[in-house]
Amino acid sequence: MPSKKAATKKSNKPKKNAAIDTLLTENRLFKPAAAFTKQANAKKEIYARAKKNPVKFWESMASELVWKKKWSKGLKWKAPDAEWFVGGKLNVTESCLDRHIKEGRKNKAALIWEGEPGDKRTLTYFDLYRQVNKFANVLKKLGVKKGDRVALYLPMIPELMIACLACARIGAVHSVVFGGFSPESLRDRINDLKAKILVTADGGYRRGQIIPLKHDADVAIAECPSIEHVVIVKRGDFLLRIKEGRDHWYHRLMQEADNYCAPTYMDSEDLLFILYTSGTTGKPKGIMHSCGGYLTGVYATTKLVFDLKEDDLFWCTADIGWVTGHSYLVYGPTACGATQVMFEGAPDWPDKDRLWQIVEDYGVNIFYTAPTAIRAFMKWGESWPGQHDLTSLRLLGTVGEPINPEAWIWYHKVIGGKKCPIVDTWWQTETGNILITPLPGITATKPGSATHTFPGVEAKILDDDGNEVKEGGGYLALTKPWPAMLKGIWGDRKRFIDAYWSKWPGIYFPGDGAKIDKGKYFWILGRVDDVINTAGHRLSTMEVESALVEHPSVVEAAVVGIPHDLKGEALAAFVTLGGGKEFNDKTISILKDFVARKIGAIAKPDRIINAPELPKTRSGKIMRRLLRDIAIGKLLGDTTTLADPDVLSKIKKEYEED
Numbered sequence: 001m002p003s004k005k006a007a008t009k010k011s012n013k014p015k016k017n018a019a020i021d022t023l024l025t026e027n028r029l030f031k032p033a034a035a036f037t038k039q040a041n042a043k044k045e046i047y048a049r050a051k052k053n054p055v056k057f058w059e060s061m062a063s064e065l066v067w068k069k070k071w072s073k074g075l076k077w078k079a080p081d082a083e084w085f086v087g088g089k090l091n092v093t094e095s096c097l098d099r100h101i102k103e104g105r106k107n108k109a110a111l112i113w114e115g116e117p118g119d120k121r122t123l124t125y126f127d128l129y130r131q132v133n134k135f136a137n138v139l140k141k142l143g144v145k146k147g148d149r150v151a152l153y154l155p156m157i158p159e160l161m162i163a164c165l166a167c168a169r170i171g172a173v174h175s176v177v178f179g180g181f182s183p184e185s186l187r188d189r190i191n192d193l194k195a196k197i198l199v200t201a202d203g204g205y206r207r208g209q210i211i212p213l214k215h216d217a218d219v220a221i222a223e224c225p226s227i228e229h230v231v232i233v234k235r236g237d238f239l240l241r242i243k244e245g246r247d248h249w250y251h252r253l254m255q256e257a258d259n260y261c262a263p264t265y266m267d268s269e270d271l272l273f274i275l276y277t278s279g280t281t282g283k284p285k286g287i288m289h290s291c292g293g294y295l296t297g298v299y300a301t302t303k304l305v306f307d308l309k310e311d312d313l314f315w316c317t318a319d320i321g322w323v324t325g326h327s328y329l330v331y332g333p334t335a336c337g338a339t340q341v342m343f344e345g346a347p348d349w350p351d352k353d354r355l356w357q358i359v360e361d362y363g364v365n366i367f368y369t370a371p372t373a374i375r376a377f378m379k380w381g382e383s384w385p386g387q388h389d390l391t392s393l394r395l396l397g398t399v400g401e402p403i404n405p406e407a408w409i410w411y412h413k414v415i416g417g418k419k420c421p422i423v424d425t426w427w428q429t430e431t432g433n434i435l436i437t438p439l440p441g442i443t444a445t446k447p448g449s450a451t452h453t454f455p456g457v458e459a460k461i462l463d464d465d466g467n468e469v470k471e472g473g474g475y476l477a478l479t480k481p482w483p484a485m486l487k488g489i490w491g492d493r494k495r496f497i498d499a500y501w502s503k504w505p506g507i508y509f510p511g512d513g514a515k516i517d518k519g520k521y522f523w524i525l526g527r528v529d530d531v532i533n534t535a536g537h538r539l540s541t542m543e544v545e546s547a548l549v550e551h552p553s554v555v556e557a558a559v560v561g562i563p564h565d566l567k568g569e570a571l572a573a574f575v576t577l578g579g580g581k582e583f584n585d586k587t588i589s590i591l592k593d594f595v596a597r598k599i600g601a602i603a604k605p606d607r608i609i610n611a612p613e614l615p616k617t618r619s620g621k622i623m624r625r626l627l628r629d630i631a632i633g634k635l636l637g638d639t640t641t642l643a644d645p646d647v648l649s650k651i652k653k654e655y656e657e658d
């Protein structure tokens with residue numbers, strides 16, 4: 001219960017600190033219920049134990065997994081390279097599947113899946129084990145070897161999880177490309193990976209529409225010379241073209257495959273997967289994750305943050321195309337032997353209570369979603385969840401962006417019935433697992449704060465010079481290695497060092513601003529680089545700009561984030577047209593569609609604004625900061641470095657007319 005009532009205050013004076021101003025103070029405190037504490041997986045002593053010897057703490061978590069050969073040293077650390085569980089050998093699927101078959105979970109449901117049209121499937125751990133083994137044999141037969149890259153472009157169907165685990169079984173590196181990405185995004189990722197195989201589906205469903213995945217994949221791979229075979233899962237009865245010799249139906253190959261595939265043992269540090277994420281420069285970054293460290297991180301956090309119990313039904317609503325789906329759907333829950341829900345559709349199709357219907361139908365206990373979804377639920381109103389029995393819920397989680405305290409309170413009251421602890425979990429594609437989070441049953445939570453570091457993790461707020469900010473705002477910094485940390489950027493060592501390890505020596509810079517309060521609670525303030533967090537997904541402004549300038553009418557573009565009620569941030573694009581081209585409503589819709597086609601619908605700008613010229617410094621750098629000020633109607637900041645101050649008034653005029 002809150003110890004102080006409704007105390008979100010705007011302090012009169014912003015607390016000016018090294019890097020970031022902090023304006024809001026949120027004082028409500030929710031203490032854990034004694035009954036929850038009593039049964040929680042995590043006990044208070046864990047913090048002191050992990051602090052005393054973090055490596056030993058992580059080793060104790062790793063030893064709960066299946067290893068073929070035990071490691072000789074917990075950690076070898078020479079920044080920016082960490083080797084975790086040195087010399088250890090394992091195959092992650094033995095922890096996620098084989099051991100459950102042997103330890104009494106053979107007939108336990110691993111996945112309760114529901115498709116968008118309402119079709120249902122339940123896969124037991126044995127079903128999953130069998131399918132993974134068979135598909136591993138299929139991949140082997142198609143020539144996939146340890147270390148080869150396999151691209152996965154699938155809807156949220158069990159075969160996506162099966163394909164990930166099948167790659168892991170044979171030591172192949174999977175790279176999932178979100179099914180909402182465009183053919184061009186898929187093409188660029190496959191070419192960067194030099195993937196041999198693409199696994200896709202004939203199509204998928206989204207709000208009653210059919211997404212022509214195989215058709216899009218065909219467009220992509222027309223320009224992907226590395227692809228030797230395409231495997232197609234039959235999701236519906238969708239039209240498609242088959243290229244003899246290259247394209248194969250999944251179900252046919254599975255019929256012929258052997259039941260068992262011996263696991264390929266991997267070094268703890270060998271690659272498990274590559275997942276692309278946006279960075280500050282144009283090209284998406286292929287973030288690399290290892291086997292031993294990554295699995296240890298996601299296993300430990302799933303068990304302790306979500307307090308998973310044998311009989312719980314866990315539901316992480318994220319798509320496997322994002323890191324949340326990798327860590328808290330494919331790997332973490334299966335490593336814990338959990339039963340989980342997997343859902344193909346959208347939360348508002350056919351109606352705005354689809355998720356609550358699923359919670360009621362299956363009796364979901366733990367529910368993990370994003371603030372952008374929570375804000376949408378709030379907007380749709382309480383009557384939708386109000387029609388359903390949500391009493392099975394016992395723990396709620398959020399991830400992806402800062403949650404506004406009001407959304408947190410709404411989630412707590414309306415979805416959690418005031419009885420569920422909320423874990424606001426901060427992490428990134430690069431960090432692999434949750435790093436800042438409450439531990440349910442231990443941490444008193446404050447709405448909007450991700451609270452404290454997970455045991456064994458160390459974070460600080462630093463200023464530009466690397467001085468610690470003990471109270472107030474600055475940059476978030478991770479000052480000790482953790483097992484699931486990224487191993488690098490695929491094919492780009494320099495960028496890995498520049499992006500994460502060059503701000504302060506030996507310290508990881510996630511690119512987020514944050515503040516720390518008197519009570520040592522962390523408050524994440526958002527990105528400090530040119531990355532926009534829209535609907536919980538990171539998009540690089542550069543990437544969208546590159547897409548825009550590919551259009552023949554655009555000579556220059558600058559993209560900034562603007563506040564948005566539901567998405568958190570939306571995109572506003574300032575464009576300069578070339579050759580006397582006229583800017584009108586048609587231009588706006590053409591450019592919006594063009595970006596959606598180039599990158600995917602998630603990157604579609606909300607606003608396109610005519611900028612006859614862009615504001616630049618004398619050295620020619622676009623001053624996005626000023627464009628952001630115009631876009632949010634703020635008084636213009638410092639304009640003294642601007643080469644031509646008149647430019648701004650012209651854009652402002654265009655913007656106001658828009």
Ligand code: PRX
Nearest residue numbers: 399400401402424425426427428429524538
């Ligand atoms: O800015 C932070 C925000 O999302 C970024 C990571 O994005 P991505 O790699 O796509 O992974 C999203 C899912 C893990 C972070 O740098 N972010 C993530 N979780 C939170 C958050 N911001 C505030 N609070 C969170 N709980």
